[in-house]
Amino acid sequence: MLNPTAAIIIIGNEILSGRIQDINVFYIAKKLAEVGIKLSEVRIIPDTQKMIVDTVLALKSQYDYIFTTGGIGPTHDDITTVAVATALNLPIELNPLAENAIKKFCSIHNQLFNQAGEKMAFLPRGSKLINNNISGAPGFIVENIYVMAGVPYIMHSMFEQVLPTLKHGQPIISKHIDIMIGENIIAADFADLQNKYPAIEMGSYPFKKDDQHGTSLVLSSANTPLLEQAYTDLLKLVHRTSSERNSISCVKSVDHHHELT
The missing domain is CATH 3.40.980.10 (MoaB/Mog-like domain)
Structure with a gap:
């Protein structure tokens, strides 16, 4: 639908x-x-x-x-x-x-x-x-x-x-990960992930905290199973990139579920 x-x-x-x-x-x-x-x-x-x-x-x-x-x-x-x-x-x-x-x-x-x-x-x-x-x-x-x-x-x-x-649809769910790495470092791998899941809306948003550059990686979709699959791959990508830079402890994962009431 x-x-x-x-x-x-x-x-x-x-x-x-x-x-x-x-x-x-x-x-x-x-x-x-x-x-x-x-x-x-x-x-x-x-x-x-x-x-x-x-x-x-x-x-x-x-x-x-x-x-x-x-x-x-x-x-x-x-x-x-x-x-x-x-x-x-x-x-x-x-x-x-x-x-x-x-x-x-x-x-x-x-x-x-x-x-x-x-x-x-x-x-x-x-x-x-x-x-x-x-x-x-x-x-x-x-x-x-x-x-x-x-x-x-x-x-x-x-x-x-x-x-x-209004006519309602499937709730749109957003999940995001904040990682203390500049988006230029993860951009190529994140683009590959988007190509793998073209139906998932993906975005990267830079921020700065305590004088460190970080990136918020956001996935959104009304297709919950596909979103979970893409999110699992994102976690693997983030942890691999973080491990390479010895910054795995700087990863924060946040989910935003918009449910119908």
């Missing part, structure tokens, strides 16, 4: 300018891995309608799920909703459920329901709401596109509602 695939579109000039650090990708990627959805691509784009339209059109047919964050607030530069509707050739119209949700939130918190609030209730025709219990204005789902807030704690709340409704 092939795992479903996904892409993330992070929308916001504030991310590209460096004023705000994005943490939504890390959160979404981790949650998707836990339920066996392969995150294949992430794009960070500005708040410009053409860029949003072009990106949505480029990705929507390539992946099972598209998740966008940012640009659905009340201000003039929040244009994601209109851009998504334009990309899908759908009209924007007042969504009564969204309007009621925003009015209810305003009433509970003694806020005025004004034109800015009403703006967030206009959604592409046929949208399904993603409830927002934190600040009132909902996200929405249209076709395979999930449009969510950019503020992390609001996006997290929205995504937790969405996640159980």
Whole structure:
């Protein structure tokens, strides 16, 4: 069974300018891995309608799920909703459920329901709401596109509602070994291991600890038996290389198992 695939579109000039650090990708990627959805691509784009339209059109047919964050607030530069509707050739119209949700939130918190609030209730025709219990204005789902807030704690709340409704695959499991050897020393053997197991995603990531260079070797796959086989070969490779350099005591093995709950 092939795992479903996904892409993330992070929308916001504030991310590209460096004023705000994005943490939504890390959160979404981790949650998707836990339920066996392969995150294949992430794009960070500005708040410009053409860029949003072009990106949505480029990705929507390539992946099972598209998740966008940012640009659905009340201000003039929040244009994601209109851009998504334009990309899908759908009209924007007042969504009564969204309007009621925003009015209810305003009433509970003694806020005025004004034109800015009403703006967030206009959604592409046929949208399904993603409830927002934190600040009132909902996200929405249209076709395979999930449009969510950019503020992390609001996006997290929205995504937790969405996640159980998605088609799940085999959990993606990661296993890694940290070894206090520069990656240039193990690169050729690690490439041979990748060639032996092309279905296993492999990566090497250098780090420095106590003035020593090290490498984190990571294996990931939804195919658990094949992953275990590749991991066993990796252990042999690492210990052979470490023994040659008299550094076998510097090896640390860590497993990350993402299981369905």
